[in-house]
Amino acid sequence: MDKIFRVNMTDLTTKIEEVPAAWAGLGGRGLTSTIVAAEVPPTCHALSADNKLVFAPGLLTGTPAANSGRLSAGAKSPLTGGIKESNAGGTAAQMLAKLGIKALIIEGAPKTGAWYNLAVGVNGVTINEEKELLGLGNFAVIDAVEARLGKKTGVLTIGPAGELKMTAANISVKDPDSKIRSHGRGGLGAVMGSKQIKFISIDGEGAPGVKIADPEKFKGAAKVFAKALLDHPVSGEGLPTYGTNVLVNILNEAGGLPTKNFTVGQFEGHDKISGETMHDTIAARGGKVKHGCHAGCIIQCSQVYNDKDGKYVTSGFEYETIWGLGADCCIDNLDDIARADNLMDDIGIDSIETAVMFGVAMEAGILNWGDSKEMLRLLTEEIAKGTALGRVLGGGAGSVGRTYGVTRVPVVKNQGIPAYDPRSVKGIGITYATSTMGADHTSGYTIATNILNVGGYVDPLKKDGQVELSRNLQIATAAVDSTGMCIFVAFPALDIPECLPALIDMINARFGIALTGDDVTNLGKHILKLERDFNQKAGLTSVHDRLPDFFKTEPVAPHNAVWDFTDAEIDEFWNF
Amino acid sequence: MKITLKLFATFRNGRFKIAEQELAEGTEVRQVVLGLGLTEEEIGIVMLNGRHGELDSKLANGDTLSLFPLVGGG
Structure with a gap:
């Protein structure tokens, strides 16, 4: 039976609880939002002991269902001041589901300045003081945790941005190649930092696995579902070939590609940063055109982007990041954008919020339009080091707008507006x-x-x-x-009419419900x-x-x- | 009349990115598509001067026609 694992960082205790009946039919966002709404005082400070950080795999996570390996993270957001759910791929969701963990709830905050790591396993969670990995970037944390606990260990980690409680900080999730996927939006990395947890390791040893109530029915539905994913031209062909970045040219043609901090809807340098150009560049340099963020992904929209010498630069290189650092900042150098994407993964800062922020920062005169080298310097020398300027930038677009008196600040509820101009794409x-x-x-x-x-x-x-x-x-x-x-x-x-019924059939077969x-x-x-x-x-x-x-x-x-x-x-x- | 024709994603394979085309007055998008060796079913998005068009939209001198297969992202 699935359980709730609860960690209290105030008194450094952990508990395993039965799943309340009201939560039994929930997973992912439905569960994280239900728990946050039930247990977090809405008016609390998001970085206080009263906030809770909740991780929950989805209802189908851990089953053989295609594309079901996403993990939801929830809390009150320090960026928006409202509820937040942010989901990500990586290996953690399936490991937690197979361990029978319906949700991991982290509450309270340490009374001293000590930092910790959490070790999650089949017998529960242990809280360990952490000294060695403080201040390190996420790639180094993942390497070190693998060296300490084994290659198969799942990792959820925060970089310097999360440790410094920047409101654009994210939570990184180790992917199947020991690289990074992110719970990107809403500053959840700062919430993890406020609990003084540098990383969470997950040991899958002895995991009971996910029981399926009606395996035959599940198998049939899973087959129909996977076929629909492969048959549709977007999920079956477009996304694996060009990734999400195919959208640069489409939005540019439609006049909805926000450019120069949302002042025009088309970017002169669009072709240099487009999905078509990126595809050819990746292929020519021996990278990977397609790649999955979790085991069981059959869409494979991700990719591995190498530099001119064929060395890894980044993966999970998304349209929104490329649009933001590209068109919105007037940068047409895809290699520099890729380098920045890697740095943001390492620092542990949301690549959408940070990209929108740089557009506002350029408008504020902190750096010049199109100056990708200064952008890279600001990431490594200011944000990663937590200088005063770095903390302003690490607070996101709204933070920079307020500090520098900019009026054109594209945010709603203080969260940066991504990649599609709402004037020309009104929905x-x-x-x-x-x-x-x-x-x-x-x-x-x-x-x-x-x-x-x-x-x-x-x-x-x-x-x-x-x-x-x-x-x-x-x-x-x-x-x-x-x-x-x-x-x-x-x-x-x-x-495709068969797709959604097959998804519902899988849920019904998994739990024996209707x-x-x-x-x-x-x-x-x-x-x-x-x-x-x-x-x-x-x-x-x-x-x-x-x-x-x-x-x-x-x-x-x-x-x-x-x-x-x-x-x-x-x-x-x-x-x- | 002259139009600018832009191709995207897989439509560029063995063809071109952008080209000027000399067409007869009253040519429809469908005729341009078939002339490229593409089928109607392969067309995901037609854009005519930055707005969504149809296969039976009539072209006019100076138009920019952009053709995409069905692709997506987000």
Whole structure:
């Protein structure tokens, strides 16, 4: 039977608890948000002992279901001041699920300055004082933990940014190649730092594995599901070939590629940083064009990017990072962007927040537009070292905007707006405004239908249908985020009729239950309302469901589009 | 009339990134697609001057036509 592992960092004790009946049907985001809402005072300081950091694998994680190896991390966010769930690949989710750990809850905070590591295994969690690895980057931590505890050990770690409690700090997860995937958004690395935990090791030895109630039914559904993923042109061919970065050229053509801190919608240097160019560069240098972030991923949207000498630079090199450091900062040197991506992994800082931040920093005059060398210097010499400037930069886009008096600061609920201009792709603007997470494209990815003709088509430049589109996608995403599934299963799920029923059949076969499509929709609605309720109690109300004013007053080329939704139209989102 | 034709992702294989094309007045997007040796089913996104177009959209002098297979990311 699955258990809850609970760690108290105030008195340095650990417990194994039964799963309360109310939590039994939950996993992933549904579970982390339920636990945070139930146990964290909404008005607490996110870096205080009252906040809790919760990790939960999804409902299907640890089973043979394709693409089910995502781990959810939840807490009150020090960046947004609201509830946060951030999910990532890597090896940890499947290890935790196979150990029978429904959730790992970390509460309290040490009363002294001592730092710790947590060792998770089949018999529970031990808390060990940690001295040796403090101050190190994430790559060195992973190497050291493997040397100490063995190559197969799972690792969740924070870099210098998390230790310094920067609000853009992330939590890194070891991937199958001992490289890094990230719980990127919302500053969860700072929450882990506030608990004075440098890393969590996971020992899978003796794990009982995941029991499936109806193995035959599961096998049949898993086969249908995997076929849908491979048959759809986006998940079966586009993503493995070009990765997510194929979007640079598409958004540039559509005039929705935010450029020079969101002042225009097209970037002159787009071709040099595009997915097509990246694909050819990776192939020519002997990197890997496709790569999975977790075992059992059959989409393989990730990649390994090498330098001119064929040496590893980075992996998991995503569109949003490349857009942000590229178009938004006017940098057209993909090698420098790759180097920065690697540094951000090592420092343990969110590559979306940091990329948006650099756009604001350039506007503030901290560095010049397009100056990739100075950007690399700021990462290594200021942010990684925690200088006063580094701490301002490590606080994200909002922090730099406030400190330097910049008015064009693309954030919602203080979280940086990613990669798609909400004036010329209006559905995503509704998602940015209303998401319980702050500006988060993944929480209701309308780009699918606004730009990519997946799940139908809703004209990105008109207001019609956008609120409904964003609402339906946010509800579906909250449910999918609870299964442990990669969000890219949404592409086949939107177009191939057998895909979603097969996903539900797998959940039913895993637990011996009989959920319907309506039950899953209701789960998504329930999660959104629960998160919204936490946010409202934390002081984030409908006045925070708004985009910055400049989107209303500054038309963006080439379509000269503005953000023209009224407050009442935006608030209609919550009418469900 | 003259248009600018841009190809993306796998459509570039054995073809080109960008080219000027001389076309008869009233040519539809579909004719350009078939002329490239592509099928209608292979077309994911048609963009005409930065806005979504259709296979039966009529082209005009000076247009920029961009063709993408069905791809995505995020």
